[in-house]
Amino acid sequence: MEKIYTTKKNKHKLVSAKPETIKFLLDYSKSLQVMEADGIKYESNLN
Amino acid sequence: MxxxxxxxxxxxxxxxxxxxxxxxxxxxxxxxxxxxxxxxxxxxxxxxxxxxxxxxxxxxxxxxxxxxxxxxxxxxxxxxxxxxxxxxxxxxxxxxxxxGSDVFSVFSLMGDERLNVEKQIIKEQIETDLTKLIKKLPEDQQEVLEMRLYKDMSFKEISENTGVSINTALGRMRYALINLRKLVEANSIVLTD
CATH class of the missing domain: 1.10.1740.10 (RNA polymerase sigma factor, region 2, helix turn helix motif)
Known part of the structure; x- marks a missing residue:
């Protein structure tokens, strides 16, 4: 019997976030600083 | 792990x-x-x-x-x-x-509620004419009409502020409108757009 199924198990790429998004998040993480003064936490973004 | x-x-x-x-x-x-x-x-x-x-x-x-x-x-x-x-x-x-698409434009759903220039001019003209006519009314009627129409007061509030009964305030308002109509006719003024 002729084989009708594809040899590739999964032709469709799994959905995942783009590398640019990951890079943005890593840059965001590196630039985000949290400081505490008088019990209050301040966020600052050092770009 | x-x-x-x-x-x-x-x-x-x-x-x-x-x-x-x-x-x-x-x-x-x-x-x-x-x-x-x-x-x-x-x-x-x-x-x-x-x-x-x-x-x-x-x-x-x-x-x-x-x-x-x-x-x-x-x-x-x-x-x-x-x-x-x-x-x-x-x-x-x-x-x-x-x-939007080729057969349907989103702008058919949108509108600008502001009056166009012509309607704005007409509206201003009507308001000016009306203000002049109101000034020709007897003072007690003028007072009630301004409180009711421009200050949006109830007849109870008008009665309290003018020291007359509610019925008197209602009567003054009624005569104010009758007299305004007479003045409009007498001056041949068109108060619609």
């Missing part, structure tokens, strides 16, 4: 300043989280946005030291994403998006 223990260790490493740990966590849960978001919103771009917002929140919470769900990292991240998805649908319900 279980998955949860690994995540928990990576979270701890990140809190301690190891930036590489968050990269591992993001990459590790990328497909699962993206798939989860995509299954709810069905749009690649939106999925990307919500994924980004989710991890921004994760990063901020971890850096602020506000994370307290030791050993349950992924369910926590999924919950953040879930809440952001709900926020998105709430916002889009309040502000439905209309997209």
């Amino acid at each position: 279980t998955q949860a223990t690994k995540d928990s260790q990576l979270v701890q490493d990140y809190i301690n300043g190891n930036e590489r740990a968050i990269e591992v966590l993001i990459n590790k849960h990328n497909a699962r989280l993206t798939g989860f978001i995509y299954s709810k919103v069905g749009d690649r771009e939106l999925t990307e946005d919500i994924f980004q917002d989710t991890f921004m929140k994760v990063i901020r919470t971890l850096k602020r030291g506000a994370y307290n769900e030791e050993g349950k990292f992924l369910p926590w991240v999924m919950r953040i994403a879930h809440n952001l998805i709900i926020d998105h649908f709430r916002k889009s319900n309040r502000m439905p998006m209309f997209e």
